[in-house]
Amino acid sequence: MAGFPSPFGGDDDALFDGYDEFVPEHLPDPGPFIEEQAVLAGEDHLDFHEITRELFEERTVYDMTFNYNLARLNFDTRHEGAGYRYAEETDASDLDGPDAGDRSVLRAEFTPTTPFCPQTHTLTIGSFRAWNGLAERHEYDLVRVRAAPMHHQSRAINEQLANLEAELVETGEVPDGDGSDGLGAMPADDSIDDDAVPGPSAPF
Numbered sequence: 001m002a003g004f005p006s007p008f009g010g011d012d013d014a015l016f017d018g019y020d021e022f023v024p025e026h027l028p029d030p031g032p033f034i035e036e037q038a039v040l041a042g043e044d045h046l047d048f049h050e051i052t053r054e055l056f057e058e059r060t061v062y063d064m065t066f067n068y069n070l071a072r073l074n075f076d077t078r079h080e081g082a083g084y085r086y087a088e089e090t091d092a093s094d095l096d097g098p099d100a101g102d103r104s105v106l107r108a109e110f111t112p113t114t115p116f117c118p119q120t121h122t123l124t125i126g127s128f129r130a131w132n133g134l135a136e137r138h139e140y141d142l143v144r145v146r147a148a149p150m151h152h153q154s155r156a157i158n159e160q161l162a163n164l165e166a167e168l169v170e171t172g173e174v175p176d177g178d179g180s181d182g183l184g185a186m187p188a189d190d191s192i193d194d195d196a197v198p199g200p201s202a203p204f
Contacts (some may be wrong), residue, residue: 017075019053022046026080028111030087033146037087048086048106049074051138052131059130063119070123073113082113084127086168089144103141103169105130111148120147121157128164133174142169 017023022042040048056062061070062166074083089105108127112120124145131143131155145161147154167175 015077016072017077019050020046020074021075026037026077027074028081028083028085028109030085031109031111031148033144033148034085036088036105037090039085039087045086049084052084052127055130055134055137056127057115058134059088059126061123061126061130065119065125066202070127079113082111085109085111104139106138106140106143108143108145109148110145112151115150117151117154120151121153121160124157124161128161129174132168 017026023043025194049071053069056069056071062068063070063073066073066076071084073079076082085108087107087109089107108129108131110120110124112123124147128143128145131138131140131145135141135143142165144165147157147161149155151157164175167173
């Protein structure tokens, strides 16, 4: 008897684009963090995303809802418009710290599957630590990460990501996330970005 594909993941390849396929209509549109930068497309996007898949596997950056490496979300046809988009930074003038403007910088913007995705905070911080903690595996001195504004707590999450980034630029070390700096905690409910919250039709 043929099985039914699980809505939470699984290995049914028919539900996923191939790792060598760049399908723009299945990916998030570039948002405000990357849209004015040099957005990666085609082979450039796929090459960096393949490195991402390896780093996320090593650092276990997994989507616990779907039970797979977060990089696979980009190829999941059930969630078109979710995942990561990337852009090479053309202007790093807003970075502080020693030689900040001379760094080779990539921007990564994460769009979750729903505006109320409870994992967005954990996944973006985990992504930041994977990319920057294993920076010798790619060509960028710094990978800056932000959540797309459609998420209801994007403002607070992005403030925490900016604080992580500033500490990395200043010290040259990826913060260890032991909780003493407050960066491991989910933003409080009063940090909700009212402008990003959709109406009553939201799925949760």
